[in-house]
Amino acid sequence: MSDKKAILAIDQGTTSSxxxxxxxxxxxxxxxxxxxxxxxxxxxxxxxxxxxxxxSTCAVITEALDAAREEGWQVVxxxxxxxxxxxxxxxxxxxxxIYNAIxxxxxxxxxxxxxxxxxxxxxxxxxxxxxxLDPYFSASKIxxxxxxxxxxxxxAEAGELAFxxxxxxxxxxxxxxxxxxxxTNASRTSLYDIHRGSWDEELLALFxxxxxLLPAVCPNAxxxxxxxxxxxxxxxxxxxxxxxxxxxxxxxxxYRPGAMKVTFGTGAFMLANTGGEVVQSDHRLLxxxxxxxxxxxxxxxxxxxxxxxxxxxxLRDGLGVLDSAAMSxxxxxxxxxxxxxxxxxxxxxxxxxxxxxxxxGALTGLTRGTSAAQIVRAGLEAVAYQCDDLMDAMKADxxxxxxxxxxxxxxxxxxxxxxxADILDVPVSKPxxxxxxxxxxxxxxxIGAGLFESLLSIDDIWREDASxxxxxxxxxxxxxxxxxxxxxxRVRTK
Numbered sequence: 383m384s385d386k387k388a389i390l391a392i393d394q395g396t397t398s399s400x401x402x403x404x405x406x407x408x409x410x411x412x413x414x415x416x417x418x419x420x421x422x423x424x425x426x427x428x429x430x431x432x433x434x435x436x437x438s439t440c441a442v443i444t445e446a447l448d449a450a451r452e453e454g455w456q457v458v459x460x461x462x463x464x465x466x467x468x469x470x471x472x473x474x475x476x477x478x479x480i481y482n483a484i485x486x487x488x489x490x491x492x493x494x495x496x497x498x499x500x501x502x503x504x505x506x507x508x509x510x511x512x513x514x515l516d517p518y519f520s521a522s523k524i525x526x527x528x529x530x531x532x533x534x535x536x537x538a539e540a541g542e543l544a545f546x547x548x549x550x551x552x553x554x555x556x557x558x559x560x561x562x563x564x565x566t567n568a569s570r571t572s573l574y575d576i577h578r579g580s581w582d583e584e585l586l587a588l589f590x591x592x593x594x595l596l597p598a599v600c601p602n603a604x605x606x607x608x609x610x611x612x613x614x615x616x617x618x619x620x621x622x623x624x625x626x627x628x629x630x631x632x633x634x635x636x637y638r639p640g641a642m643k644v645t646f647g648t649g650a651f652m653l654a655n656t657g658g659e660v661v662q663s664d665h666r667l668l669x670x671x672x673x674x675x676x677x678x679x680x681x682x683x684x685x686x687x688x689x690x691x692x693x694x695x696x697l698r699d700g701l702g703v704l705d706s707a708a709m710s711x712x713x714x715x716x717x718x719x720x721x722x723x724x725x726x727x728x729x730x731x732x733x734x735x736x737x738x739x740x741x742x743g744a745l746t747g748l749t750r751g752t753s754a755a756q757i758v759r760a761g762l763e764a765v766a767y768q769c770d771d772l773m774d775a776m777k778a779d780x781x782x783x784x785x786x787x788x789x790x791x792x793x794x795x796x797x798x799x800x801x802x803a804d805i806l807d808v809p810v811s812k813p814x815x816x817x818x819x820x821x822x823x824x825x826x827x828x829i830g831a832g833l834f835e836s837l838l839s840i841d842d843i844w845r846e847d848a849s850x851x852x853x854x855x856x857x858x859x860x861x862x863x864x865x866x867x868x869x870x871x872r873v874r875t876k
Contacts, residue, residue, distance in 0.1 A: 388450055389827050390460035390615065391820035392443060394548050395626065396485065396648040399438035401446035402820040403457060406833060408843035410817060411455055414445035421482060426489035426730055429482040432470050435548065436555055443614040460615060461622030461827030463629040463819055464548035466570045469523035471534070471545050471595070477555060480531050480543065484523040487688055487730045491522035492739035503588060510575045510582050512660060512669025516737050518686070520547060521572035521589040528590070538592045545595040547571070549623050556620065558610035563597040564623040565674040574599070576660060576671050579679060601674045603830035621830030626819045627651040628672055631682065633822030634787045634813060635844040637837045642776070642783040644769060645819065646790035649733070650690035652772045654683045654781045665775035666735040675829060675837070683781060685734035685772035689727035691792055693761045696729065703754035711795045714759040722747040724869035725760040732874065735775040740875040762798050766805040767866040773806050785809045789818035804854035805862070814847040
């Protein structure tokens, strides 16, 4: 096989769309990226313009393919990975969305979800889907759009509209009308039975979602569609799809039970492979499908932090104490500590293990002597403290990793990675291939196209770049965590 064969990974994220071309050896050939607008109509509401998602995706596909081909690479297949749970409903004839995409961070359906919980439905939802009753997931977002847009519910019941998370929307547009989702994304809707591997009629009735809206669900690797003529990458097969966190777990070679990774993006997501077993958490973590390949389904236990990289964005754009995310390490190391300052970044509520939609952020411990550098350091420390909350829940559910693999943009901050190892008291491992989300879906696309035999092929490619082991005194660690617990208690509402 020619060493000039390559795979296109389309990575549609929360704040930007990217396209990365990988060689079959896992080397990054070219990267293209476009940011797009975040829309905040009301406090706690977060939206995207689906047309801006589409336009930015088309632009990066074109740019990445052109650059790769100019260097002599033959791109032979493609895959899509995406921000999960984000909800789009569009017209089946025109392909036009009937409302903005409601983003996974959005909390507008908190009261609706609380009402269902009060009526005793959370146990049913958790048993079938592995998820909790929270506005994070797609089902309540679908219902909100159908109820708020005049005529939408009747049109949905008549089969005139289509629902999809972002990978499904992009596949529809790129293929000229193929309506599919994949097992990982379907498992994040609150409508999919992760045990049977099918949409659940009882949950559809509970959330009042017409079945006619839904895509068919496929495995994560296979021959799904060809990119249609007139679209960027025309003629290229699409042979892999997965939600971003599951794709990152694949890219981190976390395919053995017990392996664990955390991805730092807009939020942070800790995911542990549980193999063929669905682990029902007693500590408000999520059970989810890790991937499904050739009829074999693997599961994971997941904890989601809503604000990680977005905390640095707020420090930069909202508070104005940070010029760039890249400067955060320099600022953090310019001071010995935070001076007792804690930043709780509950800008859109708290995710796992608290699931408190009404909580709001706080800066505590401020004095006249508090500096901008101490506030920035507190923002970085908050990421590690939230990871510790997740790790505690994982351990309580019986999962205690020997090593935590890390990926995402924040891993460039060496100080933060060392602080993370210190707080978790677990070795932290960073890979040479840092584009793990895109790399994971490239591997899936390669499997779907017959370029790789299985996920075991990742063993030939994954390499460690750096490792961090705990160096902090245990008493100091406990003192810091006690301060975090106190600060967290000030914002929690339940």
